[in-house]
Amino acid sequence: MQFPDFMMAQSVLPLLDIAGIAIFAVSGALAAARRQMTIVTFTFFAAVTGTGGGTLRDLLIGAPVFWIHDNRALAVCLLAALAVWVTPQRIWPVKALEWFDGLGLAAYAVFGSWKALIYGVPPLGAAAMGIITACMGGIIRDVLAGEPSILLRPELYVTAAALSAGLFVVLTMMGAPLLPAAAIAVSAGFVLRALAIVRGIALPGYRD
Template sequence: MHPEAFSLALSFLDYLGIGVFAISGALLAAEKRQTLVTFIFFAVVTGVGGGTLRDLLIGAPVFWVYRNATLMICIGAALITWVVSRRMIAERALLWFDAVGLGAYATYGAAKALSFGVAPVPAFVMGVLTACAGGIIRDVLAGEPSILMRPELYVTAAALSSGLLVGLPYLGVPPDPAALIAAAAGFALRGLAIARGWALPTYSN
């Protein structure tokens, strides 16, 4: 696969991940009752943070620098969140938007790494990094506890999506179905963790 010749499914997951992560960043700014400038800043940082680190590590052109659509999506997400009344936003909306982005972006990140010749195990790591780094940066900037310091299933869900994207083709699953299965599985695991409070066991010794 040529590095930029992604299928319709993977391109959809790319833009979906950017959009929902941007919304999650803007929602955190809303919770903090910040200005419109902060809304946009948080949307951009969350939307492109993970993908930027991925591209720098795999030697790819940083994706948002060479196209207008990415930043326009982030700014649009911030503006929509700004004008929507808080009463119309579910209390846990940030968590659910984050869950959608997690599955989509972990899948796309692993696929892009593979397309640039990255070996399967590092590509798996790139998928997890793509999905998690933007949210971690967002939380650190907002003074929120990093998701890495909480036992809830978050990185695990990203790892599931990334691992399935890398592994399913070895079982004969075509690329597009593999991508959609991987993204859905990560979202499902994260969604169950949100709904049922699932978490990893913590160290107790």
């Protein structure tokens, strides 16, 4: 799929991928820090959290799995793990993991949708790929850490990813320039997730 500003976006939007990987990798390392694990476990948590969602996305859309062909992905995860490892835990805010996760969620939702569109996935499917890209890393992290999945918490999470992914797809389908569309979508998703973290905003649950 081609867009009027495709060449510029092709050089800039992948930065969202690196940003999403780095931020999710930090959240994975922070989960390992809470368990006072070894540096090897820090690195493993960072890598699977940073690359998990993108790996599933690439497998589903028929793209080459990104971290196998690009050293930057695992290098970023390694650096994120080392950065957390050498930093005293007391300097990290209590909700640091949630904030890093929220940033990665918004960035990765947009990049995942963009990559799906590039590979010819229809708009609704592309938005779904953005949500999967954004959410799977956190799910894998929580399973490995033995924590209740972030999906089971009442505050908005998948909804924030859906807002970023859906808004980006809608804006691009309406002909909006890709980079402003990405900035708006990332900002909207992160603000919604931030409100959920700070104020505990949640959708109504099922009632029998």
